[in-house]
Amino acid sequence: xxxxxxxxxxxxxxxxxxxxxxxxxxxxxxxxxxxxxxxxxxxxxxxxxxxxxxxxxxxxxxxxxxxxxxxxxxxxxxxxxxxxxxxxxxxxxxxxxxxxxxxxxxxxxxxxxxxxxxxxxxxxxxxxxxxxxxxxxxxxxxxxxxxxxxxxxxxxxxxxxxxxxxxxxxxxxxxxxxxxxxxxxxxxxxxxxxxxxxxxxxxxxxxxxxxxxxxxxxxxxxxxxxxxxxxxxxxxxxxxxxxxxxxxxxx
Amino acid sequence: xxxxxxxxxxxxxxxxxxxxxxxxxxxxxxxxxxxxxxxxxxxxxxxxxxxxxxxxxxxxxxxxxxxxxxxxxxxxxxxxxxxxxxxxxxxxxxxxxxxxxxxxxxxxxxxxxxxxxxxxxxxxxxxxxxxxxxxxxxxxxxxxxxxxxxxxxxxxxxxxxxxxxxxxxxxxxxxxxxxxxxxxxxxxxxxxxxxxxxxxxxxxxxxxxxxxxxxxxxxxxxxxxxxxxxxxxxxxxxxxxxxxxxxxxxxxxxxxxxxxxxxxxxxxxxxxxxxxxxxxxxxxxxxxxxxxxxxxxxxxxxxxxxxxxxxxxxxxxxxxxxxxxxxxxxxxxxxxxxxxxxxxxxxxxxxxxxxxxxxxxxxxxxxxxxxxxxxxxxxxxxxxxxxxxxxxxxxxxxxxxxxxxxxxxxxxxxxxxxxxxxxxxxxxxxxxxxxxxxxxxxxxxxxxxxxxxxxxxxxxx
Numbered sequence: 241x242x243x244x245x246x247x248x249x250x251x252x253x254x255x256x257x258x259x260x261x262x263x264x265x266x267x268x269x270x271x272x273x274x275x276x277x278x279x280x281x282x283x284x285x286x287x288x289x290x291x292x293x294x295x296x297x298x299x300x301x302x303x304x305x306x307x308x309x310x311x312x313x314x315x316x317x318x319x320x321x322x323x324x325x326x327x328x329x330x331x332x333x334x335x336x337x338x339x340x341x342x343x344x345x346x347x348x349x350x351x352x353x354x355x356x357x358x359x360x361x362x363x364x365x366x367x368x369x370x371x372x373x374x375x376x377x378x379x380x381x382x383x384x385x386x387x388x389x390x391x392x393x394x395x396x397x398x399x400x401x402x403x404x405x406x407x408x409x410x411x412x413x414x415x416x417x418x419x420x421x422x423x424x425x426x427x428x429x430x431x432x433x434x435x436x437x438x439x440x441x442x443x444x445x446x447x448x449x450x451x452x453x454x455x456x457x458x459x460x461x462x463x464x465x466x467x468x469x470x471x472x473x474x475x476x477x478x479x480x481x482x483x484x485x486x487x488x489x490x491x
Numbered sequence: 492x493x494x495x496x497x498x499x500x501x502x503x504x505x506x507x508x509x510x511x512x513x514x515x516x517x518x519x520x521x522x523x524x525x526x527x528x529x530x531x532x533x534x535x536x537x538x539x540x541x542x543x544x545x546x547x548x549x550x551x552x553x554x555x556x557x558x559x560x561x562x563x564x565x566x567x568x569x570x571x572x573x574x575x576x577x578x579x580x581x582x583x584x585x586x587x588x589x590x591x592x593x594x595x596x597x598x599x600x601x602x603x604x605x606x607x608x609x610x611x612x613x614x615x616x617x618x619x620x621x622x623x624x625x626x627x628x629x630x631x632x633x634x635x636x637x638x639x640x641x642x643x644x645x646x647x648x649x650x651x652x653x654x655x656x657x658x659x660x661x662x663x664x665x666x667x668x669x670x671x672x673x674x675x676x677x678x679x680x681x682x683x684x685x686x687x688x689x690x691x692x693x694x695x696x697x698x699x700x701x702x703x704x705x706x707x708x709x710x711x712x713x714x715x716x717x718x719x720x721x722x723x724x725x726x727x728x729x730x731x732x733x734x735x736x737x738x739x740x741x742x743x744x745x746x747x748x749x750x751x752x753x754x755x756x757x758x759x760x761x762x763x764x765x766x767x768x769x770x771x772x773x774x775x776x777x778x779x780x781x782x783x784x785x786x787x788x789x790x791x792x793x794x795x796x797x798x799x800x801x802x803x804x805x806x807x808x809x810x811x812x813x814x815x816x817x818x819x820x821x822x823x824x825x826x827x828x829x830x831x832x833x834x835x836x837x838x839x840x841x842x843x844x845x846x847x848x849x850x851x852x853x854x855x856x857x858x859x860x861x862x863x864x865x866x867x868x869x870x871x872x873x874x875x876x877x878x879x880x881x882x883x884x885x886x887x888x889x890x891x892x893x894x895x896x897x898x899x900x901x902x903x904x905x906x907x908x909x910x911x912x913x914x915x916x917x918x919x920x921x922x923x924x925x926x927x928x929x930x931x932x933x934x935x936x937x938x939x940x941x942x943x944x945x946x947x948x949x950x951x952x
Binding site for chain 2: 366368418445448462
């Protein structure tokens with residue numbers, strides 16, 4: 241079951257936040273998924289975005305291709321004929337293969353998620369998912385967050401002092417609540433990337449479930465944006481309708 | 492076939508076994524009585540012949556033969572035996588042909604075979620006899636046939652037959668009757684059960700009076716069936732609710748897609764229609780996700796993820812997350828933490844429970860209202876209390892709100908999947924805590940975290 245959200249793709253492509261990937265070298269994705277319908281949708285969507293996609297329909301073939309093709313990112317379904325998805329990841333990790341892995345699963349259980357991540361998966365996505373969500377996560381996996389060893393983060397005019405816990409936009413100091421600071425820090429580390437609500441909930445709020453109030457992220461983001469993007473200043477935090485948010489340095 | 496079944500039936504076997512044991516005991520009893528009476532009679536007869544022997548031995552010599560014939564003449568039943576023999580062993584008087592062989596003269600009464608006069612050989616009776624050597628060397632033998640004890644044994648045998656046989660028959664009959672009755676009832680129950688298996692959930696097992704164990708069993712099974720019927724009906728109700736709740740957004744999605752397909756002329760129009768449809772599908776998916784989550788928690792037996800959970804931190808965090816949302820709705824969200832309190836539990840699940848309660852409270856409180864979050868310490872429990880100034884939950888709704896998908900009529904138009912409180916209830920149950928919903932205007936829900944006996948819940952200062 242795949243939710244197609246072609247509208248966002250179409251409307252966003254010219255603005256091209258995914259486009260940044262196209263400019264880079266052709267990224268190779270290996271998809272290990274036994275459901276042909278789902279696989280077809282994912283392959284089509286990723287190819288359209290300029291990824292080179294390989295598809296394996298069972299676990300054994302998947303592991304072979306993962307060893308032979310050296311993909312940049314792996315998308316692995318949990319339940320596969322031949323070999324369980326987690327077993328593949330464990331096998332690869334044992335061989336010191338550190339390729340980022342996104343685990344797909346029809347099981348949404350918290351325990352499952354934990355098991356998926358523990359066995360070496362880097363991120364976990366529950367079926368059904370929106371394609372935007374999948375792509376945002378792949379992009380996040382491909383682009384490692386900005387080096388976190390520095391004591392300050394800079395994106396465009398924004399500057400975050402991780403020691404003093406202060407935020408500046410140019411000369412203007414931004415007063416942030418602790419949660420807002422965490423949110424901005426996460427966004428600055430992943431600037432120019434689409435961050436979906438689910439990603440933010442997981443990473444910033446540590447939510448392991450879908451909250452009943454769906455606009456939770458929006459309300460918090462609204463407040464942060466109000467503080468970051470002052471009157472008359474160019475907008476840095478962008479709302480991608482229906483999918484999530486991007487912190488984009490001024491162009 | 493039917494007879495075979497009867498014999499094979501346990502009831503009948505037990506009845507037979509009991510009958511056999513009963514018969515054995517009776518036989519042993521009668522045997523004992525026989526043995527005792529026999530001994531008594533022999534002892535009595537021995538005493539009598541000893542007395543007679545003394546009497547005769549004391550008589551003058553010349554009167555002995557007369558006394559013996561008198562003694563024998565008085566014996567109409569022919570059970571008395573007597574013999575007087577000279578030292579050479581020749582008979583002097585009495586009805587004994589000769590001195591019995593292997594006879595100890597001068598001893599106590601003994602059983603001995605004698606040869607009487609005037610009786611055909613071969614039928615030598617076995618009698619109890621005493622012999623004594625008299626002062627002149629003669630030997631006097633007096634005896635008595637104790638065959639009459641045999642009569643007693645035949646009487647005893649008759650009594651046995653009279654008493655035991657009918658008792659045995661009665662036993663077997665009772666066994667057969669009980670066994671047939673049990674079989675009939677089992678058959679009756681079987682038929683009813685078959686009907687229940689076939690889907691007639693309203694069928695119950697037959698029972699007559701409460702003192703019969705079989706009926707009591709039937710009553711117990713019936714109460715179980717009642718419970719199961721109620722549960723199955725509730726499940727069916729849940730199924731209907733799910734179907735209804737899923738159908739609504741899906742219908743909306745389908746309608747907008749259909750309309751878009753016919754009427755949309757530009758890409759923008761088509762996109763907006765698709766957006767709406769995706770929204771509807773997403774809502775359906777959210778319902779399914781919530782349901783799966785609920786099932787997961789309800790079926791979860793894990794306490795591996797349990798640890799010491801700082802409730803005050805959870806409350807602060809929830810407040811932190813929900814403050815902007817409450818503010819947007821012009822609701823004052825207040826948090827009142829008595830002191831730092833810990834409980835034993837799963838941090839993520841407890842967080843989820845509190846989030847759901849606060850989320851609900853904010854959702855159903857009108858603008859300008861208040862939502863309060865408190866952490867208190869009772870005698871033996873830690874209490875998380877969520878209060879609001881909303882409509883509250885009515886007395887008759889208290890049970891219902893915990894049911895899946897229940898939404899009171901005033902909430903019909905509020906977004907949400909209606910599983911929030913069921914989730915909370917499931918989490919609370921998993922922890923062994925209690926959820927208390929206070930009725931009346933203004934919502935007040937409490938999570939009562941009872942202290943564990945092992946002291947895993949503790950207070951900090």
